[in-house]
Amino acid sequence: MGYVTRIVIIGGGPGGYEAALVAAQLGAEVTVVERNGPGGSCVLTDCVPSKTLIATSVRKQALLDAASLGVRFDGAADGGTGVRVDLPQVNRRVKELARAQSNDIANRLAAEGVEVIEGEGRLVDPQRVRVGDHTIRADVVIIATGATPRVLPGSEPDGERILDWRQLYDLDTLPEHLIVVGSGVTGAEFAGAYRSLGSQVTLVSSRDRMMPNEDQDAAEVLEEVYRRRGMNVMARSRAASVKRTADGVVVTLEDGRTCEGTHCLMTVGMVPNTTGIGLEEAGVRLGRGGFVEVDKVSRTSAPGVYAAGDCTGVLMLASVAAMQGRIAVWHALGEAVQPLRLATVASNIFTDPEIAAVGVTQAQIERGEVEANVVKLPLATNARAKMQGFTDGFVKLFCRPNTGIVLGGVIVAPRASELILAISLAVQQRLTVDQVAHTFAVYPSLSGSITEAARRLMQPVASVGI
Secondary structure, eight states: OOOEEEEEEEEOOOHHHHHHHHHHHHEEEEEESSSSOOTTTHHSSSSHHHHHHHHHHHHHHHHGGGGGOOOOTTTTTTTTOOOOOOHHHHHHHHHHHHHHHHHHHHHHHHHOOOOEEESSSEEETTTEEETTEEEEEEEEEEOOEEEOOOOOHHHHHSSSSSSOOTTTGOOOOOOOOOEEEOSSOOOOOOOOHHHHHOEEEEEEOOSSSSSSSSSSHHHHHHHHHHHHTEEEEESSSEEEEEESSSSEEEEEEEOOOEESSEEEOOOOOOESTTTTTTTTTTTTTTTTGGGGGOOTTOOSTTTTTTEGGGGGGGGHHHHHHHHHHHHHHHHHHHHHOOOOOOGGGGGEEOSSSEEEEEEOHHHHHHHHHHHHHEEEGGGGGHHHHHTOOOOOOEEEEEEEETBBBBEEEEEEOOOOOOOHHHHHHHHHOOOOOHHHHHSSSOSSSHHHHHHHHHHHHOOOSOOOOO
C-alpha cells in the first residue's frame, strides 16, 4: 500500500468541512476536530440561523406590503393586516433547520470516510494536534477555528436583555423595543429583520451612514427603506455603554445622550478563535487582532500548517472560507491550484432588499484606483419589478472604458444574492459588456436589468453617467 497523506483539520465550519471533503476525495486520510458539531458556528449559531430568521421576516414584510397589490386581510383588529409572529415557533424552526443542516454535513463527511472528533483541538507542533488526552499525528494541519462575537467591556451580554446574535433564538417573546448597537452588515441585517417582525427598532451607528464599508448608493437606499418602515436610525452616535434597568436596557452614547429599550443587540464585530490553542508556540504567526496570517494559497508561517475561514480575517464569508479550505488541500496535495482572487468574490447582505456586489467598487473608481465606465439602472423601471411591487433598488455595472471587460457590479433588489451570479460569471470569465448584452434574458425578469445595463455600456460614449 502506498503512502497516504494524513490531514487534521481543527474546526468543522465551511473552511473545515469543505477542505475535508476535497481531501477525502483525493485519497487523504482526514480527521476533523469540532467542538460544536459539523458545520461549526456558521451552521449552528451564525449564518444559517440568521438567514432563516431573515427569510421569515421577509415573508412577513411581503404580507404587510400586499395591500399595494390589492391583497387585503379583512376583519383584523390591527387595522386590516391580521399578520402576527409566533416567535417561539420561529425560533424553534430556526434551531431545527440549523441542526438538520449540521446532520446533513455529518452524513456527507461520514459517506466520504472523514473521521469527526468532538472536542477542542490544540496544535502541539506543526505535525501534532492534541484533543483532550489524545494526540493525532498529521502530515498537514488546517486551522479553521472561526471567530466569536466581540464583547465590549462593561456591556457584556447576559442572554436576557443584552444579547449577542447567538442568543437571540432563545427569546420567548418578540422584543418590544430592540436597540441594535453597530450598523455594519450584521447590525443592518438583524435591525431590518426585527423591524419587519414587529419590534420597534433603534439602530445606533457610529458613522455618518449605515454600512460605511459598502456601496454608498446601496446603503442610502436601504437606510431610506428602513426609515420609511419606522426604524429609528441614529447616525454619528457611538455607544459608550449598555446597562440593564429594571425592565429593559439603557444605552449611553459617548456624547452623553441615552436611548432606552427593552433589549439590546450587540453587533460590534468579531474576534478570531486563535488564543489558547498553541498556534504561536508552533510557529504560526498571528497578525493584527489575533488573526492567522496566510498567503493566497492558505499557507501559514509554519511548514505544513494552513488556515482557512474567519480566523484568517481575509473576508468573513462562508464562501471564502470554503474556497480557502479547498485551496489549502489542493496546494498541500500537489494539485493544480489558483491563488485566492478577492476581486472575483461575490458577497451579499441579507437585508430587505438584499445588497449583492462583486469585483471593483464605486469607491475605488472615485478614488482613481480603477478606470471604469459606470451605469446604474433603477429597479423601478424594470417591468417585473413593477409587477411585483418592488420600487427600491438598482443594478449598477462597471466595465473597462476601451475593452468593455466587466469589472464588477452592485445589485440592490429582492434575491440579489441569486441575481449577482450573472455578473460574477462575467467578472470571473472576463466577459465584455457586448457579450453580456447579447445574452438572452427572460422578459419580464429582474435579470433583464443586467443585460440592459450592459447594452447601455456598449454605447461609444466617453463617459457614461451614473
